[in-house]
Amino acid sequence: MPVAEAAGVRLALHPNDPPVPLSRGSQQIMATLDGWKKLVAIVDLPANGITFDCGVTRELGEDPVAVCRWFGERDRINHVHYRNVRVRQAYVDYTEVFPDEGQVDMFAVMKELVRQKYSRAIYPEHPRALDADRELPGFNPYYPGGGGYAGLVYNVAYAKAMLQAALSG
């Protein structure tokens, strides 16, 4: 980690998604918010950060804006995944949805990132499946999400609107 820090490289560990405590017989270290916080405490350097995924944060039953603020104020958000979910029961029962129809306040998340002057990448990932893509011959869906280029354009346009609104506010 000190070598990465000296070279200006930032590492970003993605949380478990789905956030299960056990996978293929192995305990998982990134399946709870406590686990995320423990990771960044192991080596106290900005190079040792996380991928902040606002969808997974909601899957845990946590407040994505508060969690974004906690890691951002410690300069530990080294990458962002920008996606939304509807959670019926934290950890175990949720559905991925289009970015504008989930429970995460995506505008509030974007405003928090802009407030922090976060300057690295935001990935509006997991495009949903749309017939415009699925009906194309030889369609090869993105994983996960099942979408194609039309779904991707939807996510990008939404994220771009959120970013422009946050930057202008």
Place this chain on the structure above:
Amino acid sequence: MSQKLPRRSFFGAAGAFALTPSIPRSEAATDWPPGEGKGTPKLCLGTGANSDEKQMRRFRQIGIDHVLMGGPPIPWQEAELRALVERFSTGGLAVANLMI
């Protein structure tokens, strides 16, 4: 690589040419739209390391300037990474993230 003006830039340039003489610009208009910059987040999309010009153009057309992808096999070699970054840079995209 094609030297043609990207579609978004073309429409932007054409629109500016058509509108500037007849419509007075407000102060606010000169600052709009807010764009990505040094102190702002950058939207990115995932792609393959072997993306061709057609794939890169699809991203540029929707206003994406940054990409991420799976990195080459471990251990990474500096020359290999530099070549990857340079190839995407030539296509108008910055490699923002490589996944292990």
